[in-house]
Amino acid sequence: MRRPALTFKVRRRGLSTKRRRELESWSERWCIDLDGPPLDFDEVFGPERPSGRGVVLDIGFGHGESTIQMARADPSVDVIGVEVHDPGVVTVLDAVENDPLPHVRVVHGDVIALLARIGAETLDGVRIYFPDPWPKTRQHHRRLVRADVVGALTDRMRVGAELHLATDVADYARLMRSVCDDEPRLAGGVVERPPARPITRFERRGLDAGRTVTDLVYRRTP
């Protein structure tokens, strides 16, 4: 069987020796492994975690601006950020270690592999902001927001949990909408930009190029 194509670009941008050492040491403290048994969030976030706290999955956080700022603004919800590229991962780990952000954990890898560790109806939110656009028609199959991924994320969302998507690519926004509209357990659509979502450098680049940003919010229904 052919494996589905990767949804991210493989990049080999090196880190300085110091940053590499920090990545290794902070990863041991704050990263969740891709492989392993289903996650117990009380274990992941530690013994002090108040019971009943929500967990949000922040997928493909890039340089981590929105992950860090939103976690700082709302310490009442636990966050698992997922990213494949080292520079963004070490930036978020730096904030977790030194800001500090004790309610944030990081997964350094492909979210699709992580999904096997997340139990059904355990997430209170999922964020996918500016996923890689894969603009050429022959690349569209690499887009992250597609029916099987949205179905798998919906399985893992509690009833009432929010899926928040944003993109500055018009035809990706249409695709997001049709994929989510076709998922019978989701209800929602295009919304005004929520003020809680910070502007990242990816978004700034799109705005500077004259592109329009679309936010979509869907909720899991019973």
Ligand SMILES: C[S@@+](CC[C@H](N)C(=O)[O-])C[C@H]1O[C@@H](n2cnc3c(N)ncnc32)[C@H](O)[C@@H]1O
């Ligand atoms: C265009 S950037 C946007 C970053 C950030 N969300 C923002 O709004 O600034 C998309 C990011 O998603 C990451 N990504 C793509 N597919 C992913 C996957 N399957 N698992 C984890 N991260 C992924 C890429 O590495 C990239 O950093």
